[in-house]
Amino acid sequence: MNSRKVDILGVGVSNYDMKEAIESLFQSVKNNDKKTVVTVNASAMTMALKDRKFFEVLNLSDIVLPDGIGIVWASRLLGNRMKERVSGPDFFLEFTKFANQREKNKVSYFFLGSTKDVLDKMKRRCLAEFPNIKMAGVYSPPFCDEFTEEENKRSIAAINKEKPDILWVGISAPKQEKWIHQNIDKMDIRGAVAVGYAFDVFAGVKKRVPLWVRKAGFEWLGKVFQEPKRLWKRYLIKTWIFVGYVLVELYQNIFMKKEHQ
Numbered sequence: 001m002n003s004r005k006v007d008i009l010g011v012g013v014s015n016y017d018m019k020e021a022i023e024s025l026f027q028s029v030k031n032n033d034k035k036t037v038v039t040v041n042a043s044a045m046t047m048a049l050k051d052r053k054f055f056e057v058l059n060l061s062d063i064v065l066p067d068g069i070g071i072v073w074a075s076r077l078l079g080n081r082m083k084e085r086v087s088g089p090d091f092f093l094e095f096t097k098f099a100n101q102r103e104k105n106k107v108s109y110f111f112l113g114s115t116k117d118v119l120d121k122m123k124r125r126c127l128a129e130f131p132n133i134k135m136a137g138v139y140s141p142p143f144c145d146e147f148t149e150e151e152n153k154r155s156i157a158a159i160n161k162e163k164p165d166i167l168w169v170g171i172s173a174p175k176q177e178k179w180i181h182q183n184i185d186k187m188d189i190r191g192a193v194a195v196g197y198a199f200d201v202f203a204g205v206k207k208r209v210p211l212w213v214r215k216a217g218f219e220w221l222g223k224v225f226q227e228p229k230r231l232w233k234r235y236l237i238k239t240w241i242f243v244g245y246v247l248v249e250l251y252q253n254i255f256m257k258k259e260h261q
Contacts, residue, residue: 005064006080008071009245011048011055013040014063017083021065022095028062029107029165029190036061036180037193039088041068042242043234044173049245054174057181065091069219070239074246078253087219088195092168092202100130108134110164110189112155113171114199116140121203136164145175152183160188167192170199197223 005012016024021037028035038061040048048055058064065086066072075082099107109126111119119138126133139158141151159167167189169176176194184192200206206226208219224235 006075006082008074008078008080009045009049009249011040011045011058012064013066013071013075013082015080015082016063016065016086018086018090018094020083021063021086021091022098024063025095025166025191025193026099026102026107030105032190034184034189035063035191036184037063037065037091037191038177038180039065039067039086039091039195040071041066042070042074043068043238045071046238046242046245047174051174053178057174057177060181061177070242074242077246077250087214089198089201089208092193092195092198096126096130096133100132103132106132106134107166108136108162108164110136110159110162110167111138111199112141112159112167112169113176113196114140114203118170118199118203118205121205122199125202125204134165136162141171147179156183156186160186163188165190168198169194170196172196 004015006015007013014021025035025037027033038058040058044054044058044067048058065088066075066082067085067087069085072082072085111122113119116138119140123135123138126135137158139155141147141155147155167180167187169180169192171179171194173194173196176196180192180194197206201208208214
């Protein structure tokens with residue numbers, strides 16, 4: 001496993017703080033390394049433990065950001081303390097601020113996912129607040145569990161026509177991560193980042209809870225209040241399943257340690 005990654009239930013999660021994560025992606029863009037970046041929280045981790053393909057995709061990604069505070073807490077319990085939580089919406093905004101300051105090394109963006117309305121709002125905000133970011137294009141694919149081969153070709157053709165530096169993908173987990181992994185070699189880009197929820201936040205369609213609530217580790221609760229029917233199972237049930245996995249791992253680590261003493 002990469003020395004910069006911490007093992008959380010078999011998934012290598014990048015031990016970066018926000019500044020290090022930003023600089024790693026920006027350097028990759030400059031060097032044309034085609035880096036893949038994904039985020040993982042307790043819910044996504046639970047899905048990955050039951051979905052082998054998703055599990056493999058997370059481990060094949062260059063940067064896996066600890067999007068949920070549960071991942072950070074788990075790292076501390078399991079003895080591999082991570083530096084901090086790096087959420088998708090925060091990473092997108094902070095990276096954009098950083099890139100906007102680099103007038104001599106302008107970065108171009110392409111947004112894939114969500115609705116045309118959300119994408120238009122994101123594009124307008126980028127142009128208004130971050131003039132040094134080049135808006136290469138946007139594309140809203142149809143909402144479905146899996147894209148058809150024809151739709152896949154349309155999406156890739158739209159991206160390759162513009163040749164953006166960074167492709168930001170806002171679909172949903174695990175679809176967005178699998179899609180990036182499946183198509184990364186077909187796209188003329190320098191980096192692909194799966195950020196999901198960040199699209200709605202940046203567009204102003206969904207509001208985040210106050211900063212102190214986020215720091216306390218309860219941003220997920222705010223999401224559930226906004227979309228209870230869609231998210232209650234994901235965050236309430238899957239979070240407790242994740243806690244169960246972590247406690248089992250902790251028990252096994254303690255038991256094995258005693259056996260070797």
